[in-house]
Amino acid sequence: MEPHPSSPHPSSPRLDHCPEGLPKAAYLSADWFAREMKTVFARQWICAGRAEDLARGRMRRVRLGQAEVVLCRAEDGALTAYHNACRHRGSELCRAPEEPLGKLIRCPYHAWAYAAAEGRLVATGPAKPTADFDRDAYGLVPVALRVWAGFVFLNAAARPGEIGSDVPLSTLDNWPMAGLVTGHRWETGIACNWKSFWENYSECLHCPGIHPELCDMVPVYRTGVMAPSEAPGWTPEVPVGRNLKPGAETWTLTGAPCGPVFAGLSAAEREAGYTFVTLWPSAYVVAHVDHVRSVRLEPLGPERTRLIAEWHFPPETLAQPDFDAAEVAAFAKIVMEQDGAAAEMNQRGLRSPSFTAARLMPEEYEIHRFQNWVRRQMEKVP
Ligand code: FES
Numbered sequence: 410m411e412p413h414p415s416s417p418h419p420s421s422p423r424l425d426h427c428p429e430g431l432p433k434a435a436y437l438s439a440d441w442f443a444r445e446m447k448t449v450f451a452r453q454w455i456c457a458g459r460a461e462d463l464a465r466g467r468m469r470r471v472r473l474g475q476a477e478v479v480l481c482r483a484e485d486g487a488l489t490a491y492h493n494a495c496r497h498r499g500s501e502l503c504r505a506p507e508e509p510l511g512k513l514i515r516c517p518y519h520a521w522a523y524a525a526a527e528g529r530l531v532a533t534g535p536a537k538p539t540a541d542f543d544r545d546a547y548g549l550v551p552v553a554l555r556v557w558a559g560f561v562f563l564n565a566a567a568r569p570g571e572i573g574s575d576v577p578l579s580t581l582d583n584w585p586m587a588g589l590v591t592g593h594r595w596e597t598g599i600a601c602n603w604k605s606f607w608e609n610y611s612e613c614l615h616c617p618g619i620h621p622e623l624c625d626m627v628p629v630y631r632t633g634v635m636a637p638s639e640a641p642g643w644t645p646e647v648p649v650g651r652n653l654k655p656g657a658e659t660w661t662l663t664g665a666p667c668g669p670v671f672a673g674l675s676a677a678e679r680e681a682g683y684t685f686v687t688l689w690p691s692a693y694v695v696a697h698v699d700h701v702r703s704v705r706l707e708p709l710g711p712e713r714t715r716l717i718a719e720w721h722f723p724p725e726t727l728a729q730p731d732f733d734a735a736e737v738a739a740f741a742k743i744v745m746e747q748d749g750a751a752a753e754m755n756q757r758g759l760r761s762p763s764f765t766a767a768r769l770m771p772e773e774y775e776i777h778r779f780q781n782w783v784r785r786q787m788e789k790v791p
């Protein structure tokens with residue numbers, strides 16, 4: 410058969426067809442949502458923020474799908490994580506969003522006490538168990554924990570795989586990630602399904618209509634694609650140019666760096682102006698030449714998602730006189746507010762009785778990949 414005149418080059422990410430999207434229930438149904446919490450969010454690595462942002466001698470609650478977890482940071486900086494449920498009769502251990510932590514985690518109900526370092530049960534409070542009670546079998550149930558680039562990742566699966574990302578985790582090796590300090594944080598709730606957020610993130614067809622400031626900063630976005638390779642008719646011979654408008658080096662309101670440029674970056678990394686690492690289902694990281702932004706999401710319900718954006722800087726940048734991290738954050742915040750409003754608009758519309766499922770366009774290859782990934786995760790119901 411003759412190729413369709415719009416057939417993409419084999420190296421182009423464009424789809425060669427227009428597939429149907431997930432069914433409407435995926436965005437609205439409580440049952441579908443509960444299944445996602447039992448599968449996607451209970452099995453994948455979930456980003457719980459910067460290790461350094463949990464003070465030593467503190468514990469914090471983190472939600473991994475249906476599981477409530479307590480993340481502990483000891484006085485010596487060591488991190489551990491456990492299901493937030495006592496092995497006696499199941500009471501929660503950490504009641505507030507964050508609480509002080511000593512060497513022991515003591516259940517507030519009947520005072521069973523566990524060693525924070527490894528979860529071992531060390532005391533049963535006033536209860537005096539008989540000889541048949543095997544204390545060693547009643548330690549806290551651990552949750553897998555890894556630190557990548559200064560971020561804590563937790564996984565509630567019994568046998569977790571690797572941290573999933575769209576590009577190798579080594580992509581940020583030239584950035585001094587471990588030494589960066591959080592200088593600004595913005596948290597907001599958006600009235601949309603968590604997948605609507607990711608779908609909006611995964612395409613730039615909305616950029617010309619929704620993001621005037623971003624399209625000014627990144628001229629290729631004006632054409633509705635994220636990169637020249639997505640344009641119809643692209644071939645690998647098309648030279649890779651810079652992404653940002655002339656004179657701009659980073660995503661600030663002026664395009665000027667907010668402090669010293671990271672010394673270890675390659676010429677291509679400086680030229681690119683931004684480097685994204687996407688970590689489904691919970692986070693993405695954007696590394697610029699002078700600072701790094703991370704965005705985490707937490708699904709709260711079928712139509713409710715919490716978004717936490719943080720800006721991370723080298724200490725010397727934060728120490729500059731009159732440095733204003735909020736001003737640095739302002740550019741990306743404009744874009745994220747526009748995206749949040751777009752995702753809410755999308756969510757309201759798909760409640761319509763007339764809507765059954767999306768029809769994806771060739772430029773929405775990443776949405777197609779995401780939806781197939783979600784479908785695969787959900788097939789394996791525990
Ligand atoms: S439920 Fe924790 S000590 Fe009883």
Ligand SMILES: [Fe+2]
Nearest residue numbers: 609615620748
């Ligand atoms: Fe957007």
